[in-house]
Amino acid sequence: MLASRSFSRLATRSISTRNPHAALARSESHSGEDVLFHLGLSSADDLSQFRDVKYFLTGGSRGRIRSLANKVATTLPSHVTGLPFGASPTPIGSTDRYEMYKVGPVLMANHNMGIPTTAILLHEVTKLLSLAGADDPAFIRLGTSGGIGVTPGTVVVSTQAVNGMIEPSYDLPILGKMVKRDTTLHEGLAAEIIEANGGAVPLERGMTMATDCFYEGQGRLDGAICDYDEAGKMEFLNRAHAAGVRNIEMEATVFAAFTKQLGIRSAVCCVTLLDRLKGDQHPHSHEEIVEWDERPGDMILQYLLKSEAAA
Ligand code: R2B
Numbered sequence: 001m002l003a004s005r006s007f008s009r010l011a012t013r014s015i016s017t018r019n020p021h022a023a024l025a026r027s028e029s030h031s032g033e034d035v036l037f038h039l040g041l042s043s044a045d046d047l048s049q050f051r052d053v054k055y056f057l058t059g060g061s062r063g064r065i066r067s068l069a070n071k072v073a074t075t076l077p078s079h080v081t082g083l084p085f086g087a088s089p090t091p092i093g094s095t096d097r098y099e100m101y102k103v104g105p106v107l108m109a110n111h112n113m114g115i116p117t118t119a120i121l122l123h124e125v126t127k128l129l130s131l132a133g134a135d136d137p138a139f140i141r142l143g144t145s146g147g148i149g150v151t152p153g154t155v156v157v158s159t160q161a162v163n164g165m166i167e168p169s170y171d172l173p174i175l176g177k178m179v180k181r182d183t184t185l186h187e188g189l190a191a192e193i194i195e196a197n198g199g200a201v202p203l204e205r206g207m208t209m210a211t212d213c214f215y216e217g218q219g220r221l222d223g224a225i226c227d228y229d230e231a232g233k234m235e236f237l238n239r240a241h242a243a244g245v246r247n248i249e250m251e252a253t254v255f256a257a258f259t260k261q262l263g264i265r266s267a268v269c270c271v272t273l274l275d276r277l278k279g280d281q282h283p284h285s286h287e288e289i290v291e292w293d294e295r296p297g298d299m300i301l302q303y304l305l306k307s308e309a310a311a
């Protein structure tokens with residue numbers, strides 16, 4: 001009962017950008033097009049193929065996104081993917097900065113590491129989907145992270161993102177002023193993902209901290225520079241844990257804030273590769289890490305199957 005209601009779409013709503021100067025881009029560009037520079041696409045291309053996008057999945061590594069695209073192609077039914085039997089997805093646009101794939105209603109691209117590269121992708125994919133007239137697509141980040149007091153291999157489905165100051169805010173200097181944006185994620189989408197998982201992948205709910213540095217920003221003692229000690233590191237990690245943070249990565253704040261500002265439903269699902277309360281380096285075997293790496297994608301495949309079955 002709850003399942004069919006939560007997976008149904010109540011209203012159609014085109015994704016939209018929020019920029020009163022949109023026409024300026026075309027008038028300034030050499031050819032009168034709005035160029036999505038880092039995707040290698042433009043408003044002059046036939047973007048109608050993106051109109052049916054219902055899900056945008058992103059994660060850091062291009063290899064992980066490529067393998068996810070193949071899994072989506074082989075797991076979703078052919079009436080959803082529209083792919084002939086045995087066909088593999090091929091990248092769309094330029095592959096210099098990002099690798100982007102589309103399988104039926106699922107668009108996928110890697111965002112690389114950190115907030116700036118993720119922000120560029122979010123701007124351009126959102127413009128792309130808006131130009132194409134896509135209807136209310138959900139944005140989901142699938143990634144890896146360091147857990148805090150969480151069993152390694154657990155996927156944290158984020159309630160909210162916090163920055164490296166443990167504040168629920170994405171802070172971006174704009175025109176020389178610090179602009180702070182809300183980082184709350186969409187409750188309903190997270191609930192649908194968790195329900196579709198049905199206990200198959202171990203998961204926890206919790207806040208996710210996004211930092212600007214893998215080493216010092218995450219309180220590691222093993223970087224090339226470190227001006228604090230073990231006690232300082234543990235005080236920081238314990239304080240984050242007490243505030244409700246269950247994992248640390250490098251993109252959740254911009255992902256949450258960007259989507260929240262444009263009214264896009266979004267979720268962040270990151271597997272924890274180690275418990276930072278126990279150390280800084282990955283103590284687990286390569287095979288374990290490879291298996292855990294697949295978990296967020298496998299969870300989302302279950303969500304896609306269920307969501308499409310209810311469509
Ligand atoms: C998780 O893993 C990467 C750093 O190793 C970074 O992109 C992140 O958020």
Ligand code: URA
Pocket residue numbers: 144145146147214218248249250273
């Ligand atoms: N990604 C991070 O940002 N931190 C970790 O500890 C592991 C993966």
